[in-house]
Amino acid sequence: MAQPDRTRDAERTRAEIIQVATREFADKGYAGARVDEIAAKMSTTKRMIYYYFGNKEQLYVEVLEHAYAGIRAIEQELDVEHLDPADAMRQLAELTFDHHESHPDFIRLVSIENIHRAEHIGRSTVLSGLANPALDVLARILDRGREAGVFRSGVDPLDIHMVISAFCVFRIANRHTFKAIFKRDMLSPDHREDHRRLLGDLVLDYLTR
Amino acid sequence: MAQPDRTRDAERTRAEIIQVATREFADKGYAGARVDEIAAKMSTTKRMIYYYFGNKEQLYVEVLEHAYAGIRAIEQELDVEHLDPADAMRQLAELTFDHHESHPDFIRLVSIENIHRAEHIGRSTVLSGLANPALDVLARILDRGREAGVFRSGVDPLDIHMVISAFCVFRIANRHTFKAIFKRDMLSPDHREDHRRLLGDLVLDYLTR
Amino acid sequence: MAQPDRTRDAERTRAEIIQVATREFADKGYAGARVDEIAAKMSTTKRMIYYYFGNKEQLYVEVLEHAYAGIRAIEQELDVEHLDPADAMRQLAELTFDHHESHPDFIRLVSIENIHRAEHIGRSTVLSGLANPALDVLARILDRGREAGVFRSGVDPLDIHMVISAFCVFRIANRHTFKAIFKRDMLSPDHREDHRRLLGDLVLDYLTR
Amino acid sequence: MAQPDRTRDAERTRAEIIQVATREFADKGYAGARVDEIAAKMSTTKRMIYYYFGNKEQLYVEVLEHAYAGIRAIEQELDVEHLDPADAMRQLAELTFDHHESHPDFIRLVSIENIHRAEHIGRSTVLSGLANPALDVLARILDRGREAGVFRSGVDPLDIHMVISAFCVFRIANRHTFKAIFKRDMLSPDHREDHRRLLGDLVLDYLTR
DNA sequence: CATGAATGAGTTTTCATTCAT
DNA sequence: TATGAATGAAAACTCATTCAT
Numbered sequence: 001m002a003q004p005d006r007t008r009d010a011e012r013t014r015a016e017i018i019q020v021a022t023r024e025f026a027d028k029g030y031a032g033a034r035v036d037e038i039a040a041k042m043s044t045t046k047r048m049i050y051y052y053f054g055n056k057e058q059l060y061v062e063v064l065e066h067a068y069a070g071i072r073a074i075e076q077e078l079d080v081e082h083l084d085p086a087d088a089m090r091q092l093a094e095l096t097f098d099h100h101e102s103h104p105d106f107i108r109l110v111s112i113e114n115i116h117r118a119e120h121i122g123r124s125t126v127l128s129g130l131a132n133p134a135l136d137v138l139a140r141i142l143d144r145g146r147e148a149g150v151f152r153s154g155v156d157p158l159d160i161h162m163v164i165s166a167f168c169v170f171r172i173a174n175r176h177t178f179k180a181i182f183k184r185d186m187l188s189p190d191h192r193e194d195h196r197r198l199l200g201d202l203v204l205d206y207l208t209r
Numbered sequence: 210m211a212q213p214d215r216t217r218d219a220e221r222t223r224a225e226i227i228q229v230a231t232r233e234f235a236d237k238g239y240a241g242a243r244v245d246e247i248a249a250k251m252s253t254t255k256r257m258i259y260y261y262f263g264n265k266e267q268l269y270v271e272v273l274e275h276a277y278a279g280i281r282a283i284e285q286e287l288d289v290e291h292l293d294p295a296d297a298m299r300q301l302a303e304l305t306f307d308h309h310e311s312h313p314d315f316i317r318l319v320s321i322e323n324i325h326r327a328e329h330i331g332r333s334t335v336l337s338g339l340a341n342p343a344l345d346v347l348a349r350i351l352d353r354g355r356e357a358g359v360f361r362s363g364v365d366p367l368d369i370h371m372v373i374s375a376f377c378v379f380r381i382a383n384r385h386t387f388k389a390i391f392k393r394d395m396l397s398p399d400h401r402e403d404h405r406r407l408l409g410d411l412v413l414d415y416l417t418r
Numbered sequence: 419m420a421q422p423d424r425t426r427d428a429e430r431t432r433a434e435i436i437q438v439a440t441r442e443f444a445d446k447g448y449a450g451a452r453v454d455e456i457a458a459k460m461s462t463t464k465r466m467i468y469y470y471f472g473n474k475e476q477l478y479v480e481v482l483e484h485a486y487a488g489i490r491a492i493e494q495e496l497d498v499e500h501l502d503p504a505d506a507m508r509q510l511a512e513l514t515f516d517h518h519e520s521h522p523d524f525i526r527l528v529s530i531e532n533i534h535r536a537e538h539i540g541r542s543t544v545l546s547g548l549a550n551p552a553l554d555v556l557a558r559i560l561d562r563g564r565e566a567g568v569f570r571s572g573v574d575p576l577d578i579h580m581v582i583s584a585f586c587v588f589r590i591a592n593r594h595t596f597k598a599i600f601k602r603d604m605l606s607p608d609h610r611e612d613h614r615r616l617l618g619d620l621v622l623d624y625l626t627r
Numbered sequence: 628m629a630q631p632d633r634t635r636d637a638e639r640t641r642a643e644i645i646q647v648a649t650r651e652f653a654d655k656g657y658a659g660a661r662v663d664e665i666a667a668k669m670s671t672t673k674r675m676i677y678y679y680f681g682n683k684e685q686l687y688v689e690v691l692e693h694a695y696a697g698i699r700a701i702e703q704e705l706d707v708e709h710l711d712p713a714d715a716m717r718q719l720a721e722l723t724f725d726h727h728e729s730h731p732d733f734i735r736l737v738s739i740e741n742i743h744r745a746e747h748i749g750r751s752t753v754l755s756g757l758a759n760p761a762l763d764v765l766a767r768i769l770d771r772g773r774e775a776g777v778f779r780s781g782v783d784p785l786d787i788h789m790v791i792s793a794f795c796v797f798r799i800a801n802r803h804t805f806k807a808i809f810k811r812d813m814l815s816p817d818h819r820e821d822h823r824r825l826l827g828d829l830v831l832d833y834l835t836r
Numbered sequence: 837c838a839t840g841a842a843t844g845a846g847t848t849t850t851c852a853t854t855c856a857t
Numbered sequence: 858t859a860t861g862a863a864t865g866a867a868a869a870c871t872c873a874t875t876c877a878t
Binding site (some may be wrong): 446448449463471528529530532533539540544549552574579580581583585588589591592593594595597599600602613616618619627 | 703735738741744757762783786794796797798801802806811813824829833836
């Protein structure tokens with residue numbers, strides 16, 4: 001019974017490092033993050049970062065992998081088959097909206113990774129092969145809507161995904177410059193419901209002509 | 210005659226530093242950019258950076274200011290009064306679309322500044338007071354469309370600006386992770402026209418119900 | 419019967435550590451060798467290194483001791499009494515030559531130990547008292563040659579040993595810089611026989627005037 | 628006149644670093660040498676090492692290059708044409724002997740570089756193309772001796788160089804293990820003249836059959 | 837203004853060794 | 858004994874900034 005405990009410790013240590021590092025990288029970016037700072041916020045020591053991850057970059061890659069892994073499963077919350085296509089689509093949009101709003105650090109990591117031209121995702125075997133299952137759900141809804149004669153035909157699911165993502169990501173990712181320039185906090189609760197509805201309307205008005 | 214020449218030289222030196230620094234900051238982010246690297250790419254020396262800008266952060270702030278200054282004037286290209294509201298709106302959207310596509314470094318700088326929570330924009334007197342004149346044009350179009358009975362009422366111009374920006378920014382800013390995950394380059398010429406039209410349709414279908 | 423097995427295991431573990439460590443130290447030098455690397459190449463764990471040897475330095479000392487122990491017995495292959503002195507001397511030289519060529523790791527360890535000014539050998543009770551029995555054989559040959567009137571008199575056996583060793587060691591120890599500078603691999607099979615004969619001639623031409 | 632002084636300072640700083648680093652690398656080997664230790668022995672700071680050399684390895688390479696450059700010109704001390712071939716050869720051998728004895732750090736660096744399989748020399752464009760001019764002198768002496776009928780024919784100059792080098796290098800390079808095992812310091816003044824004569828005899832007895 | 841040398845304070849990384857079970 | 862986790866101390870290396878001329 002000794003073995004499992006040690007293993008459990010190792011997992012716990014790794015998990016703590018990932019968790020603290022996620023905050024630090026999301027907060028400061030890759031270059032701005034400090035290994036020392038991550039260490040200072042952990043219950044273990046800096047040496048463990050190198051023991052488990054080898055170097056700063058690999059730690060960052062695993063932070064990314066972990067973040068993406070925690071993000072995937074929107075479609076599982078969605079029982080789309082029992083809804084008519086329009087309701088299903090609005091629900092998908094709203095779920096995505098909520099999902100982004102509740103994962104701002106993930107959005108920040110994605111922004112950071114784009115600054116680095118996704119070179120780390122490219123190097124990660126786990127991430128570069130990551131298909132988004134939500135896309136299948138989306139395609140299914142579009143098909144059903146088209147077959148029912150309520151949705152446009154000729155719509156590429158990935159384009160709709162792009163529209164929804166763009167809106168949801170922008171609110172989070174560009175919040176600060178938007179606020180600095182336009183004096184409006186896109187994440188203020190005042191606008192939350194309006195933005196949610198706006199997104200649904202946007203997509204549905206487009207799909208239903 | 211010596212004084213003006215010196216002034217001219219000084220302007221030229223400043224301009225070159227700004228230009229080189231813009232590339233470097235847009236490329237690597239604030240923390241990732243190297244003062245030495247900027248210096249190496251200039252025709253003058255590193256000392257000049259400190260002479261003219263004092264430190265790395267102030268250089269970055271002036272890079273941001275310069276970038277925003279070069280971006281503002283979309284509305285000047287737009288003769289909106291001679292178009293009907295729908296056409297004007299589509300044209301505004303497409304101009305914005307083109308504008309973003311031709312200024313990727315600006316988009317990158319904005320992403321970077323958001324990672325830093327717009328703290329530098331906040332500190333810049335020039336930028337924090339920067340209203341976007343395009344917003345006035347947008348508001349005018351919306352008003353005219355509503356008055357003509359072709360647009361929804363109750364539409365906040367800033368929301369429409371947000372929708373348009375979100376789409377245009379997302380294509381540029383999230384290009385790399387999007388490609389890594391979905392194997393599609395959003396900036397590929399193949400999609401350019403489709404995306405332009407998609408954006409216009411999106412906005413107009415929404416505004417016209 | 420448990421005790422002997424344990425002892426046997428212990429011996430086997432020690433032997434494996436010594437073997438792996440010999441390669442690593444010979445390959446990288448004392449400071450360049452990595453305890454982790456040695457551990458990674460073993461079937462047992464790093465802890466065993468410390469269990470059996472206490473620390474890196476003591477492991478290195480025992481590697482040296484083991485290497486010297488495996489090297490000693492040239493004279494046993496030599497049945498010098500049935501040869502005339504000249505033949506015996508040439509045979510001794512050639513045996514030494516072959517012996518060095520087939521133990522390059524030992525030569526490397528000796529070079530490494532000289533870089534460290536033989537401080538570890540000095541500390542090793544086993545090694546610092548190590549007389550070279552081949553020297554007795556050499557002295558005996560010289561005596562017989564002098565008595566037979568074919569060899570010079572006044573020749574110090576240790577000087578001849580030095581000459582032979584110098585040549586044999588140099589080929590191995592300085593192989594790489596020699597090749598880099600003179601573009602000749604002293605260990606190439608093309609030169610092997612020539613070098614062997616050259617060494618014998620050198621010693622005999624000197625001893626026979 | 629300001630420029631040359633700054634340049635002079637730079638050269639002086641570089642030279643001091645090389646000088647101190649030469650001692651440190653020769654003393655401890657590549658892996659054993661400490662950049663901090665080198666810095667501590669300089670009048671400037673560690674930062675300068677990286678300013679001028681980039682990293683430890685490049686510093687080591689330049690130490691090697693500098694050491695080889697300081698070693699080359701034995702043949703210039705040798706007025707070989709006015710001597711008969713035997714005297715010339717003995718003089719070359721003795722000059723080489725003296726030269727090695729007075730440059731023990733160089734010999735140590737060569738030993739160290741051989742431990743690293745001459746990988747740094749190979750990477751150095753300066754060193755890998757370094758021909759040894761002494762070899763031409765040696766070849767010339769051999770030719771003249773052969774033509775005069777006093778030397779063997781069929782002797783490869785490089786083999787003679789190897790024999791001489793082997794002897795001279797061995798005394799320095801293997802001094803410590805030799806002393807530990809045989810209790811004789813090959814560099815003791817007591818043996819100096821004997822070894823010098825031994826080397827000359829060895830080569831001449833061989834060449835003159 | 838201009839220039840290359842210089843630098844202090846940090847930042848990442850490494851390594852022999854020990855601990856807990 | 859055996860094992861993987863853990864670690865303190867030190868080592869290599871970096872970077873924005875300043876100095877001397």
